[in-house]
Amino acid sequence: MKDLNMGEIHNTKSTSTLQAKNLDRIIREKERQHLTGVPTVSWWRYEKLGEAPKGFKIGSSAKGWLLSDIQSWISSKVGEKK
Numbered sequence: 154m155k156d157l158n159m160g161e162i163h164n165t166k167s168t169s170t171l172q173a174k175n176l177d178r179i180i181r182e183k184e185r186q187h188l189t190g191v192p193t194v195s196w197w198r199y200e201k202l203g204e205a206p207k208g209f210k211i212g213s214s215a216k217g218w219l220l221s222d223i224q225s226w227i228s229s230k231v232g233e234k235k
Contacts, residue, residue: 179217182208188223 182193185208191199199205206222 177219177221179211180220180223181211181215181217185218185223189227 180188185196186193189196191205196205200207206218206226208216208218211217
């Protein structure tokens with residue numbers, strides 16, 4: 154399959170294999186915000202109310218979330234709309 158934006162050929166079998174392995178990773182605030190569309194201050198309020206996954210310290214001033222936790226949260230929000 155050719156990606157028109159990048160002009161590269163991607164092996165769809167390899168991509169689906171990676172997704173099937175359910176590899177988890179830590180994401181930082183910028184990616185969390187991009188995936189959820191929720192601004193930082195609003196997310197902080199949701200965390201305090203227990204309505205969103207809480208991040209954890211990954212450095213002296215850095216915070217991260219497990220990608221799987223964010224994906225589950227997004228899925229739950231999509232499920233609420235159905």
